[in-house]
Amino acid sequence: MAGGHEPRVAILLPCYNEEAAIGATIDGFRAVLPNATVYVFDNNSKDRTVEIARERGAVVRSVVQQGKGNVVRRMFADIEADVYLMADGDLTYDPDAAPEMVRMLWDDQLDMVVGTRHHEDTEAYRGGHVLGNKAFTGLLAWLFGKSFTDIFSGYRAFSRRYAKSFPASSEGFETETEMSVHALELRMPTGEVETKYLARPEGSESKLNTFRDGWRILKMIGTLFRVEQPRAFYGTIAAAIQIAAILLAIPLFITFFQTGQVPRFPTAILVTGMTVMAALIFFAGLIISTVTRGRREMRRLAYLAIQPPNTPRAD
Missing domain, CATH: 3.90.550.10 (Spore Coat Polysaccharide Biosynthesis Protein SpsA; Chain A)
Structure with missing residues (x-):
């Protein structure tokens, strides 16, 4: 070799x-x-x-x-x-x-x-x-x-x-x-x-x-x-929930602009809860991604602490 x-x-x-x-x-x-x-x-x-x-x-x-x-x-x-x-x-x-x-x-x-x-x-x-x-x-x-x-x-x-x-x-x-x-x-x-x-x-x-x-x-x-891609993982979940909330909210907005009223309060409460949940999941992903980055850096440092292949051994 x-x-x-x-x-x-x-x-x-x-x-x-x-x-x-x-x-x-x-x-x-x-x-x-x-x-x-x-x-x-x-x-x-x-x-x-x-x-x-x-x-x-x-x-x-x-x-x-x-x-x-x-x-x-x-x-x-x-x-x-x-x-x-x-x-x-x-x-x-x-x-x-x-x-x-x-x-x-x-x-x-x-x-x-x-x-x-x-x-x-x-x-x-x-x-x-x-x-x-x-x-x-x-x-x-x-x-x-x-x-x-x-x-x-x-x-x-x-x-x-x-x-x-x-x-x-x-x-x-x-x-x-x-x-x-x-x-x-x-x-x-x-x-x-x-x-x-x-x-x-x-x-x-x-x-x-x-x-x-x-x-x-x-x-x-x-x-x-x-574990390795928390922003993408949690961001995808948050986006799915938010899209579902928007779809549920469309009839509410149409009714409101036509009549000035929001007659379906349970749906309005559900949409609000889903929007809050989506925001929490999104920010949880951002926080976890910071932890993941720290873990990845520690693994990288452990990896770099070892000699690469085909280099003279210290012994």
Whole structure:
């Protein structure tokens, strides 16, 4: 790799009941990144996942709290490295793309590189999931002004400054959405590498529940929009209430200009209350946005306190 020094690469594999794939996954990544340390984070597997991982020489850690988000929180907290390469332990992500992802992140001094999935086998990436990915990617771009090609990809390379500044507040598969928004909000330099998405080996089953996890992802996007963009979130609500109040008030004004009277007092009181409510919500958004800006600045300072990729280490 150009310039600087060779990075310490940690390959992070979150796993749950992947005895059919974990051995081949470890071997595949070790073949293309022989100097990297492979960590398997077991999330309460009931099969031989842990035993096989240890036989392959991986460092095994256990995470009791169920859910990929909980695993990611533990991975970033416990592991010390220059580059963190995360992939699922089910052999669906192509190890051959890993060196390029690490090289791009290191040489270009990026904070995150996303492995965007390209598939030819319909069994690898179902049509419903493809459509959902495009819909949520478009929604994220609309709400935050920018997005990635594949926001749900679990194949990513991170810099140390990303890993140690990531709040990791989610619990399940919505963690990839949180990762994307974290990079967007702090305006981190990022990149993408297209990679093949492979069908699961026989005996390996997807842990993703389309509707349950889709709903959780949608809630996570809504929560992140409320927390990270409070002026837009509360301003939209205030505007909707105010527009409804104006529509209700139009007949009142027409009657008043025609007769000089306001006979429908309940409607007039409702319109007044809605207008006051809209104003309160709007100003609440302004106040919360000030708090959000302070929080973002603190995260930015924590991020800047860590050395960027491909710079000489103090040690």
